[in-house]
Amino acid sequence: MTHTSATTQHASFRGTDGHELPPWLRMQRSIFNESMAHCRRMAHLPQLYAKMTQIPKGVTPSDVVYEADRLRLLRYRPQGPIRFKTPLVFVFALVNRPYILDILPNKSVVSHFVRAGFDTYLIDWGKPTYADRHLGFDAYVNGYLRDVVRFLQRSSGSRQVNILGYCMGGTMSSILAALHPQLVKNLILLATGIDFSTREGLLNIWNDAHNFDVDSFVDAFGNCPAEYLQACFLMLKPVRSFVTKPVSLYEKLDDKKYVEEFLTMETWLNDNVPVSGQIFREFVKYLYQQNQLAQNRLVVGRRTVNLKNITCPVLNLMADHDDLVPPSQSEPFNDLTGSQDKETIRLAAGHIGLAMGSAAQKQLWPHAVDWLARRSEVVEEEEPTVRPSGS
Amino acid sequence: MNNESKSTGHPGDLLHLWYDLVSHATEAYQPWAGATMSPEVLRQSRSNLYKAWGDSWERFLxxxxxxxxxxxxxxxxxxMKKQVREFFNWLHHEMQLASADDVDQIMATLRRLGEDLREQLEEIHSRLDDFGARLHAGPTQEAPAGKGRDEDVSPPERGNGGRPASLARHTRRVR
Known part of the structure; x- marks a missing residue:
């Protein structure tokens, strides 16, 4: 930067007669300006807590249509006639609450599919209690997930379902699609870990067998505590979590839109739930440490999960800057499946940005909706069979 | 990128990283040293400093x-957690109360029963499917195989791996 441009930017440091102010006056003016800005920002501080308590957890109208233990299945109210026969179900991870997929009106993944005419459902796994600590892959995939699919088969009359799995939910969806390929019509994976042999991500290193004794951990705690998960996620990028973000918030406290989006995101990020001890054990031991899924060695229930059994169309979405699930964990999936119709899309975003970032909302999700629509059977003048309960 | 390439692996790691950070921080401010510092330049320098700091942390982690x-x-x-747990188990037994481990054992038994029941039901279901398929196929044709029910059947895994699904699950449909 040249001296001329720097001088231009310092126009505010000139006096009323146009002459440049002496250094001590410039400093005085800077301190005064910054103090005023500080007061202006601080005036917004008392409203932060009130705003945090009003953060909506899901913006698209929905109804609970099925429950099993802690699990709730939400059905989004159609915004017009249902255009496609096969229902679409979102399978979210067990570590966070699923409302990130429908967090703000302009950042809702769910609404893209609802508006396009898909009969859309979302699984909220709920918060496991101490009694749920023995639930592993078998219980979640062959139990809960398969029960949800059965319910959708009965209620919609469709023999198959479309599945969109996010993160750990994507891994479980892949296992379901491999064990029961006849149930899944189309599979969309979003930031899903499949091949855990990579050492690109910090989680891969921390979860290494040499560094983490998952058996002792689960035996001691029962379920994996939400606070532990939260700490791990924060420590992936400590400078961003503890310095950059608070500083940015402070500087933009008087920007209403920024604050609203910031609080919404932070509310979700801090809304971790514990993970059932057994599935945490299996996930860390069999996937992170032994990479059994990518090697077709993982046993769920009594059956070996063979990814080659997945023959339905697959859309694999991943983020270039994902700290939790690096693209190298997701990318091998397409080569491991037996599907002939598969597509991979990489977006320059992070783990969350892949779902709700501006680029994802403008480019990725319209494309994903179009991809699914082209592979779905259109309804012919027929009303949806499932009615919202209105609860 | 692999683990080895990023970790320095000797006891002076933290000190090394600290020197590294200071060096990066100095670099972050170097291009503008001596010039007039506008807010944009300072912001850029701060951003560079954060990046250097973040990189140092990543290497440390x-x-x-x-x-x-x-x-x-x-x-x-x-x-410590294990010892606390053992103490409370002992306390519960001394007071003749059910401890978490007792409840755990009962739950494990129930789950095992549930699993056995589910397996038997699935087997009956599978046989009925085969029977139905044979009936539809007629007596002269060979019956088709079941729809993926029995492929890749592995021996049941016990212990830490593949725990059974709970049949005690209470399923309710909300209307």
């Missing part, structure tokens, strides 16, 4: 010294 310390801390915490 991958380093063997961090991983070793973390493992030791975790081992100590888990040991």
């Amino acid at each position: 991958r380093s063997s010294s961090f991983l070793d310390n973390n493992r030791q801390y975790m081992t100590g915490t888990l040991e």
Whole structure:
């Protein structure tokens, strides 16, 4: 930067007669300006807590249509006639609450599919209690997930379902699609870990067998505590979590839109739930440490999960800057499946940005909706069979 | 990128990283040294500093010294947690109350029963499917195989792996 441009930017440091102010006056003016800005920002501080308590957890109208233990299945109210026969179900991870997929009106993944005419459902796994600590892959995939699919088969009359799995939910969806390929019509994976042999991500290193004794951990705690998960996620990028973000918030406290989006995101990020001890054990031991899924060695229930059994169309979405699930964990999936119709899309975003970032909302999700629509059977003048309960 | 490439792996890791950070921080401010510092320049410098700081942290979090310390801390915490748990189990038994481990054993038994029941039901279901398929196929044709029900059947895994699904699950449909 040249001296001329720097001088231009310092126009505010000139006096009323146009002459440049002496250094001590410039400093005085800077301190005064910054103090005023500080007061202006601080005036917004008392409203932060009130705003945090009003953060909506899901913006698209929905109804609970099925429950099993802690699990709730939400059905989004159609915004017009249902255009496609096969229902679409979102399978979210067990570590966070699923409302990130429908967090703000302009950042809702769910609404893209609802508006396009898909009969859309979302699984909220709920918060496991101490009694749920023995639930592993078998219980979640062959139990809960398969029960949800059965319910959708009965209620919609469709023999198959479309599945969109996010993160750990994507891994479980892949296992379901491999064990029961006849149930899944189309599979969309979003930031899903499949091949855990990579050492690109910090989680891969921390979860290494040499560094983490998952058996002792689960035996001691029962379920994996939400606070532990939260700490791990924060420590992936400590400078961003503890310095950059608070500083940015402070500087933009008087920007209403920024604050609203910031609080919404932070509310979700801090809304971790514990993970059932057994599935945490299996996930860390069999996937992170032994990479059994990518090697077709993982046993769920009594059956070996063979990814080659997945023959339905697959859309694999991943983020270039994902700290939790690096693209190298997701990318091998397409080569491991037996599907002939598969597509991979990489977006320059992070783990969350892949779902709700501006680029994802403008480019990725319209494309994903179009991809699914082209592979779905259109309804012919027929009303949806499932009615919202209105609860 | 692999683990080895990022970790320096000797006891002076933290000190090394600290020097590294200071060096980066100096670099971040170097291009503008001596010039007039506009807010944009300062912001850019701060951004560079954060980046350098973040990179240093990442290297530290991958380093063997961090991983070793973390493992030791975790081992100590888990040991303490185990001792607390054993103490409370002993206390519950002394007071003739049911401890968490007692409830755990009952739950495990129920789950095992549930699993056995589910397996039997699935087997009956599978046989009925085959029977139905044979009926539809007629007596002269060979019956088709079941729809993926029995492929890749592996022996049941016990212990830490593949725990059974719960049949005690209470399923309710909301209308």
